[in-house]
Amino acid sequence: MDQVTDATRTVELVRLLDESAARARAAERPDLAEKLVLSKRRLASGAWNVLVAGEFKRGKSTVLNALLGVPVCGSDPVAHTAVPTVVRYGATAEAWVRAEGPWETVPSEHLPSEHLPSEHLPSEGAAVERTPAEPAPVPIDVRAAADHALRGTDDSGNPLRTVEIALPRELLRDGLVLLDTPGIGGGFAAAGAAAAMRALSLADGVIVVTDASQELTAAEVEFLRHAASVCPNVLCVMTKTDLYPQWRRILDLDRAHLRDAGIQAELVAVSAPLRELALDTGDPALLAESGFPVLVDRIGAQLLARRAERARQQAAAAVHGALRQLSDALSTEHPALTEPDQRAETLRRVEDRRRRALAVSGAQASRWLNTVNDRFADIQARVDLDLAEACRRLEAEAGKRIKESDPTRDWPEITPWLQRRTNQELTDVHTRLLALIDEAAGEVSAVFDAGAGDVGAVARGAGGPADGLTLSRLDGRGAGKLEVGMQAARGWSLSSSVVTTLLVTTLHPGFLIALPITAVLGTAFAAKAVGGYRTGRLDAARGEASRAVAAYLGQSRADAARAAADLIRHSRGRVRDYFLDQSAELTASVRQEQQAAERAAYADRQAAQTRTDQARTEVAEVSQLLARAELLAGSGSVR
Incomplete structure (x- = not known):
């Protein structure tokens, strides 16, 4: 074996x-x-959610289209992907668009399955939670999916949340779900880098795309380093080998950069046009030269293999x-x-165990349920405090830098610095949040196991059954945390958590209007805002720059707080429902034991x-x- x-x-x-x-x-x-x-x-x-990420115009969508053999992801020489595109398996090719929905309060038992794990649906009377109301997906022609992803709007001009596609592809049959994300330009100096990191931490894997036009930039290496720290399954792809004859030298340089940075990620070189030509001509040598057979193998060996093992x-x-x-x-x-003479004692022990089991799901349930509520309330308070302290720290650093500079001249340098520092701080807060969720799940598990341990076992209390009925290997296993903790945090589907957190990158044209405060930090906008003070009004320029910084930090904090609250609410519900299921199983098990013991006691x-x-x-x-x-x-x- x-x-x-x-x-x-x-x-x-x-x-x-x-x-x-x-x-x-x-x-x-x-x-x-x-x-x-x-x-x-x-x-x-089981779904295995993999994000395809990278900087603008590196060929993310083109790689996905070549991988799937159909142009379903938006790819254009000028335009870029405006909204995430989710691609999963389907018996027939279908596509939908999902518009942005208003926030409303709905009972958690009525939430769609993508918000709650199907195996842990809330019981009747579950608490009411505030969650995004999902508009029904609108079917579209699969051939129009790429255009919608580039526009970011439906046919009526309404902003889209996602474009969703189902394809009958063997690559996707085992549960692989691919998500084509909007580009992030400038690494951690990009406006949406913190949101991208939140998305990566909730995904099962990530494919980071670069190209052969030049070696990995410092910004890309920085992004890769952070991506590898929050998502354990990272694969790198270098595109456009058909356009650049020196691609092998670039490939060697990129691999050296990854080694020097301590990034454990394989780099695969591919050419989408060569793959398309190979498929058209049926040339196996050309297909091998495209690099896609290696990429498919790595996706199966490194990404799907981990899903299967879990x-x-x-x-x-x-x-x-x-x-x-x-x-x-x-x-x-x-x-x-x-043992007929021990039947009365056996029945007494069974009844005692039944009462203890009912206590775990009844009166004693308040112990671990209170632990769930208290710990996640503490986590929410801790995250709010961390975000407040991070923003105060950033505002102080930015204020000092503004005070020592001339914003009318130095703003183009201050902007990427502030965005990089903000993204670093927000990513650190999010990483600590995931650790706190894992710790909370462990504490709840310990409290629950303590109550379940008090139930005991009738046979062990009587000294154990006869040799023929001994199953000692079954002893010593508590409820465990196999499906809670980090699995609770990462168990959220791509079409909810990951997409939601990516939408705050302000890449969507509708969001540039909805979130004008974030756009204040755009270099051109900010330079124009302070440019009018070049005529000796340095103090006024510094004041305007400080207000722009405060507005940006306020919006960044609000975005991060909303994403954190969503994650905390989801994880709390998942942990709670997991142990409610464990409690129900314990009660059912003891009830069956009691029935079996009673039947045996009265048998001739x-x-x-x-x-x-x-x-x-x-x-x-x-x-x-x-x-x-x-x-x-x-x-x-x-x-």
Whole structure:
């Protein structure tokens, strides 16, 4: 088994999930069976969200079009991508545009599935949350998708939020979701770099695109360094090798820059025109020269392989948890069947455990629920404070620099400096936010596990079942954090969190009007604003520059605060729903144990013997399933 391929391991896990679900149904645990079915669904087609990022006019959209074999992303020699384009798998080619929607208050149980994970839908009566009201996507011709992405508006001139496309492509079949993003010019000195970093931190992977016209600039290396720090799966692509004969020298220089910067990312050179020509002529040598076969292989080996391994780990954990609950019921039933004189004591212990389990989901639930609310309220307060302190620090630094300079002359230098410093500070705040969410999930998990641990197990309380019913490998596993913490933060879909945070880059023409304060820091605008004071009114120019800085920092803080609040609200709900599910499973498990113990206590001798033999057979089946699950979980690793 150690030498099995990832594909074979996935097939074995699918078979194991099916058999474990059947075992759960036979044990009258449809809730566990449904959970295993959901795990199987995620294993087969879980989304893996990859952003395609880079500076303007580097060929991001062209690379995606060549990769997909159809021009669905906006590509133009002059115009640039105005809104994100999301491309996922579909049985037929379809496209939609989604307009910007107003903010309104709706019950969280009515939220669309892209706002809440399907496996953790809120229970009835869930709290009301403020969330963007999603207008229904409007179908469009797939051939018009690229034009909409470039314009950023629908046919009526309304600003768009996203262009969404479904294509029947093998590359996308396993769950890969690609997002073509608006360009970021100037690295961390770009106006939208902080928003791009927030988006990258919530994605599963990123493809950073440069081109062969020149070696990586300092701004690109800086962007790559930050991207690698917030997103663990980074792949670099160098385009336009057909246009520049010296591309191999540029490729070597770029790889050296990556090594010198300590960036662990492979760089692949490609040519979109060569790929298109190779597909038209059927020339395999030309296709190999285009570099796209290597790019497809790297996407599969480095990006999708990690998604598959994570899905396998989650599936194995789901099997493990389900089998533990089934074994607890069998272990509880055994003494009631084989030890008639201990039946009263067994029933007493079962009843005691039932009360403890109900307490975890009832009265004691307030402990971990309060921990969820308190910790995430603390996180919100901490982020607000961090943003306020960062803006005060930036305003002081900018004020000092303005005071020591002549804004009418030095503003073109102050602008990129301020944007770089602002992006650095906001990215640091966001990184600390993700760490705080992970810590909060760990604290909630500890509180929940403490309450669940008090429930105990009837069989362990009685000294353990007979040798034939011992499943010691199932012991010692608490609720864990496999699907909470950072997974809660990063579990948000591209069509919600990532797109929302990218929209504050002000690249969209509609947003240049909606957010005029941000546009104040545009070099041309700001230079014009202070240019009228060149006639000796230096103090007035400095005052105007200070007001422009304050306005920019205020808008940047508001954008970052809104994105942080959205992320905190989403993560709080995901963590809460995860442990609500765990609590419900614990209650159902104990209820089943009680029913099994009561049936055994009142069974006659012949029926008890028959059931004992059946239970031994069931334990053998559970033991075999568990052994297979642990073998599969232990044989895989993320490469």
